[in-house]
Amino acid sequence: MIANLDQIFVLLKQFVIGLLPASWQPAAGVVLCVVAIICVFPALFAITVLLERKGLGRMQNRYGPNRVGIFGILQPVADGIKSLTKEDLVPLSADAVVHFIAPVFLVVVVFMGYAVLPMGRNMTLVHLDAALLFYFAIGASTELSVFMAGWSSRNKYSLLGAMRAVAQMISYEVPLLMSSVAVVMITGSLSLDKIVAAQNQYTWGLPHWYIFTPWGFAGFVMFAIAATAETNRSPFDLPEGESELVAGYFTEYSGFKFAEFFLGEYVGMLSISGLGTTLFLGGWSAPLAVLGWVPSWFWFFSKIMLSMCVYIWLRGTLPRLRQDQLMNFAWKFVLPLTLLNLFVTALWRFMGDGWERWVVCSAILVLAYVVMGRTGMHRDHLGARRYRYAD
Amino acid sequence: MEMIFYGLAALTLAGGLAAVLLKNTVHCALALTVAFAGLAFQFLELDAQFAGFAQILVYVGAVAILVVFAILLTRGSETPMDGVFSRTWLAGLAIAAAVFAVLSWAVLGSTRALPGPGGAPAATPTATVMQIGNALMGRYVLPLEIVALLLTAALIGAVIVAMHEKAGSL
């Protein structure tokens, strides 16, 4: 019975495609899964948008939207209706074809990433051996869409926003990959299913999630930082810069295309949270062995929504980073720490089981963090202030 | 399955042709990206997963962006005044033909790519990521290190060029 609840979606799918003739069944199965993903994740997007507005409001000592439904629940519906009925403005000198393709490309690429995420036991759409590589390849294509959006608007400021966004995304691509490589090193496979299976073991009732190891914790923190930068979220949302560049690279987009960008951004956030959950938080495995009876997909989706809450929390707390601060942070702090993390992971692997490896790895990471933090905080390169007076 | 090959081949060729025939340079760069993607899909169709995904990750994700940045930071984004065909097209054609000849000689010389006497291609070994990794770290470690050295040299050169520019402008 419990196993049935866990596998309820798989059983449902088998029931539905059982109704079709045998030659259609494989294709129908794939189509059904794709349709399910396309329905579920935009619904989660609507919930996330609502959570964000209410959550940010409460963090800022105010109510969020509370007029539309009870407690504002129907606000995403109102937003959807608004974006569908707004006039679709395309600037006269804009490149119409590229202007149209950019949001569509973004949405397509972002949804492709869900194909390899294991959303529950036996609930992966495509079982690939190089699943992680596929995910990162797809993620790298989102930058192209951002650039197309900024360039096709024929707007200096959009282009500026797009260049900043692409520079930021490329810079943080490297720490993102490097922190995931540590996980791959320990698991020995690029397949996300195997990574989750490796974390689905329990010692004394506690799981083997990678976040509970020193290198995993450091890796997760850096993955989270890089993921926040990849999706252009506060505090890395300078390209979107609401108070500076209007809306950055999607200034010239209105109505449904803007909604597509918005959808793409949030669905991308959900997707990369899903990846982070899979790599470090154990995917669909339960936090305690005793809780194994709760369905696996429940754990996966609650972990994703928890990551969304942390994203919203960060957005409500931190001020925006300037472009050069952002890039310095990526190349001079996060990247060296990820390389050190790789070394520490190797050390962990080859030191064998025991308490020594915990102590040594934690010590190295903490020391490196403190040292780099101290050296990075120096303001030596800023000279004394020079004043120029008008004569 | 041949339909897929022809479709992808047509896509790649169309992308490549558009990349040289379009007037707007950024459109050319985007068409080049389509050609890269077509190649990647062909790799995937041949079950070379690593090559396909690496092609997308590196070419579409990074090289295309690089090309686009290069176009934008120079003045290539303006439409060219004197048409898209350059005056040295004969030399270009000769060089392209030479490269094509070398590549076809290499491909035809490799016996495994062609159908054997039985009419079916010889069984190609699937190259999983683990095998590629083992090969890179075992048999091909010297080329790997040389390529790494080359990349490091390129990085250092780029940093030095950029640094000199900054020092020069001060």
Next chain:
Amino acid sequence: MLGEGILKGLAETARNFVGSYFSAERLTTVQYPEQRIEPIEATRDFPFLVYDGADWEAGLRCVACQICEKECPPKCIYIEKSTDKKPDALGKPQFYPARFDIDISVCMSCQICVEVCPFEAIKMDTEFELSTDDRFGGLLYNRKELAKSNEHYHKIHPTEAAQVDAHLAREKAKSDAKAKAAAESAAAKAAASAAPPAGGGD
């Protein structure tokens, strides 16, 4: 240490988030129009004319001296003097405004008309929910709409109204005393001029 500030900031926001469900200090929104904040006493929005007693026409303090019309910076007041006179609060016959219009789309609530009025006739009201869909006529208030009783003035500006009433009472007392003194001296003079001829006639 690096990251300490971030953690402190996260703690503060979390405190805000949780506290907003429990304490009013962490949720300072007043959901207008269902809830309103009490305005302070010195609130001012647009002018109104004060009248004493029950009849607004008879008790209107304004004597159409037109000082406020002249002093108003954006010139939003329009006054037409009457042709006849009526007795004012001190009993003296005064003109009264036949027409007193204020255009509140022009009025900038500077209170200069209140400051210069010698008769305490025009004061600032606290009403601000005056939206109307009649752009021109709806925002032009005439004499009848502007006249509000002294009780209303007491309700909206109690201390100020008490001061004004005290001042007016003092003025009235002074003028009464003057009138009594004048009447007494006139009576004494009349008695003095009437008495000697009566005594001298004998």
